[in-house]
Amino acid sequence: MLKQNIIANYVSQIYVTVISIILLPLYIKYMGSEAYGLVGFFALLQAWFSVLDMGLTPTISREAARYNGGASTPLRFNQLYRALLVIFAGVALIGGTVLFLLSELIATHWLNLTELLVGDVIVAVQIMAVCVALRWITGLYRGVITGFEKLVWLSSFTAAIASLRFIGVFLSMWYFGFTPFVFFMHQLVIALIEVVVLNAKARCFIPKVNGPTNIGWSIKPIKSIFKFSLTIALTASIWVLVTQTDKLILSGILSLDSYSYFTLAVLLANGILVLGGPISVAVMPRMASLYAEGKHSDMIEVYKDSSQLVAVIAGTVSLTLIATARPFLLAWTGDPLLVEEAAPVLQLYAAGNLLLSFSSFAYYLQYAKGNLRYHLIGNVGLVAILIPCVTFAANYFGGVGAGYVWLVMNVFYLFIWVAYIHSKIESGLHVKWLINDCLKVILPVSIFACIFYFANLYFLNDNRLYSLVFVGFVFVFLFVISIISSQKIRLFLSQKVGLKRVK
Incomplete structure (x- = not known):
């Protein structure tokens, strides 16, 4: 099921x-x-x-x-x-x-x-x-x-x-x-x-x-x-502050015309979080049910398998957007002004949202165990730093400044705070999870994404058809690399192929 x-x-x-x-x-x-x-x-x-x-x-x-x-x-x-x-x-x-x-x-x-x-x-x-x-x-x-x-x-x-x-x-x-x-x-x-x-x-x-x-x-x-409800409420409120403060501030700073370009870029980048959403919706109740039944090892297995699935799907989309932001926006809209306004914002938020997709797994684990204390503390600290930084950056540098703040905050949260959460509630999990279920999938894809990014700069072309073909090729190529890099996905596909051959 x-x-x-x-x-x-x-x-x-x-x-x-x-x-x-x-x-x-x-x-x-x-x-x-x-x-x-x-x-x-x-x-x-x-x-x-x-x-x-x-x-x-x-x-x-x-x-x-x-x-x-x-x-x-x-x-x-x-x-x-x-x-x-x-x-x-x-x-x-x-x-x-x-x-x-x-x-x-x-x-x-x-x-x-x-x-x-x-x-x-x-x-x-x-x-x-x-x-x-x-x-x-x-x-x-x-x-x-x-x-x-x-x-x-x-x-x-x-x-x-x-x-x-x-x-x-x-x-x-x-x-x-x-x-x-x-x-x-x-x-x-x-x-x-x-x-x-x-x-x-x-x-x-x-x-x-x-x-x-x-x-x-x-x-x-x-x-x-x-x-438990109050803890979730507090974390949800802080989560809104974390993810929406930049948009609220910019809605009052930018004209509605400029704000529409910023919104468009952020909406595209949020597609990365949307792609991780179906997994969280299915995984969270399953992990809570397994924990209630005392099946701890099964719960951790679901946790790790779903992390690799997010790395493959959300990782491919995120790195494709980062590598091809300008040709993607050009092929999509054909509006050079929109491309110049939205492309840098799209790249920064796409990178930040990919890191956020991985950080969210620490929340799923705490949710299953019914204790969100560390998630609450971490988000309180994050929002205390994020709000003044975003306010300053947005006022002086607009959407791009807010994008840089968003990326840096997510880097620190994943590599520092999530590591601390894992050490407290599931000792010995973090390093193996981060390396085997996240980085081993993302790093090879990132290398090829960088190659495509610089190749596009060198062979820059304003033709919409060329841009569309380029983006499609990059996406397919990176998706194949991510599948090859994921042990769980490779095993799953090989088993399916093996079953078909037996039949």
Whole structure:
């Protein structure tokens, strides 16, 4: 089931990532770069709204996994689900209302408008507030479905919703007009559909309670897991500060036009984290379940195997973007100005996000064991350093300065703090994991990526077709090298080929 879940997640995430990336130039072309800046701000609001989660989404996912592992009862799970439902609904209402009321202040005192009318932007932000609240509450339902490892269905649904959100919006704008109002009204309708369907599906997996026992609507069941939830909440809040502070600062410094280019580059680089997402969604509940069953060695094996898979997939994409940032952007958009603005930012964030993909595994291990203390401490220290550094760099050097800070911080976090975490909770794991499951895959690919980077500088060509062929060749070549460099992937493929020959 784990392999099926990972494959389903990857197919879904790759599809969602590809269509969102392919369509970005069309958004800028038909809506205008300033209007697309509003779309980037919308994504920023969703990220900051997740601070209100209070650790509840991963908590319900973990409790569902524990129930599957026999560590909980139907009554306890139902009581916990209802308690979380009350909290989710309340926070969604309060958070959405506050954001709605702040719409005028955001439009007039934060965003730097040049062409869009203030009134239109106020309405757009108000619609964003409702959309963000609705999409946030789906976290509860997704947590239930994920915890019960029904990820094939969830992946299919996510792909369908993404199609409606990214592709369907062009039908709405073609008919009603390419304006921010039409764009965000379409997102609101899709958000409503998403809430209704996910709610219905999650209820299908909630276990029934036999007998006349009263489940109730009390929030008392939260108390038993409050410490764990609070720890996740704090780490999630700090995580938003770590990953979104640069974007928030730049949204107030840059014009919406320039901010759209920065957002585009960061969104591309975030595709690396998206590629690691399906593995984390499948691995975290599985590791928690194995730990609850006392299968420690199996849990570590899942940990190491999934690390190599991330190294192969996310590593290939990241190093391809670093080596071919300019030809990639040129082939994709055909806009020389965009290439000059976005390419350096894309390279820096791609490198930083690759390191972050590996650092995240220390969190998965702590999550499975139910103790996020070291993760919390590390992120508090990181954000204490990151915020002033990003503020300074962004004010003086714009997006490129923020990119350099992001890369350096991730280097220190992976090679220093993650090593410390491993020494405390899984002694003897770090060096072997870092060398065998990360560096042995990444380093050979990095060498060839450097060769391609300098080759492109020497044979620089502004032809879009040439650029596209070059990027495609680099990606395929680096992907093959990464597979050859991964012992686990080589063994898996050789076993599959061997089985086919026997048949």
